[in-house]
Amino acid sequence: MKKKTITMVAALTLAIGCTVGAAVAWLTDATDPVKNTFTVGNIDITLAETTEDFKMVPGSAIEKDPVVTVEANSESCWLFVKVEESANLQEFIDYTIANGWTQLSTDSNVYYREVSASTGNQEFPVLTDNRVTVQNTVTKEMMDGLTTDGNYPTLTFTAYACQRDNIASAETAWAELQK
Helix, strand or coil: CHHHHCCCHHHHHHHHHHHHHHHHHCCCCCCCCCCCCCCCCCCCCEEEEECCCCCCCCCCEEEECCEEECCCCCCCCCEEEEEECCCCCHHEECCEECCCEEEECCCCCEEEEEEECCCCEEECCCCCCHHHEEECCCHHHHHHHHHHHCCCCEEEEEEEEEEECCCCCHHHHHHHHHH
16 A cells, blocks of 8 residues: 555656646747848949040140049949050150059059049049140141041040959959959
8 A cells, every 4th residue: 555655646746747847938039030131342434535526736735535433332443544545646646644543563554543432423534634735746747648548546545443342452453354
C-alpha cells in the first residue's frame, strides 16, 4: 500500500506539474524588419555649344563656347575634356583652356577637374573667354588653299566623367575610361 500511495502521489505530482507547465507563459519579443534598399549612383554630363558660325578673319576673335555640364544629383567625379586639333589648326587658330582645368600628365590633349556632388547643374566652360583667335599672320592665300583643298582647320572637344569615390587620381580615372 505504501508503494501504491507513493506511485499515486508521484503520478498526481506529475499531472499537476504538466498542467502548471502548460500554463506558464514565456516572455518573448520580436522587431519589425529593417529593409535596406540600395539605390544607384550615377553621373550624367553634357557637352554643348551655342555658336555654330566660325568664319575666319585674320586677327579676329571667334565666339566658341563649349561648356561641359555635370547634371544635378550626379556623384562626385573626375571630369575630363579631350581636345583634338586638325594637323593645320595651329597655323590658323590660337586658343587657351579656361581656368580650373588641369592638363593630364599622361595625355597632353586631355584636361581634367574634380567635381563634387551637387543638387544643381554645374557648368564648366572649356575655353578662356569662350573664344578662339585667328592669327594675324593668316593670309588670303592660306585661306584660299583651304577652300580648294577642303582641309579646313578643326577643333574638336569630347567630355568624359568617371566617379571620384575610390579612385585616387585623375590619371587612374582616365585609364579606367580608356578600357
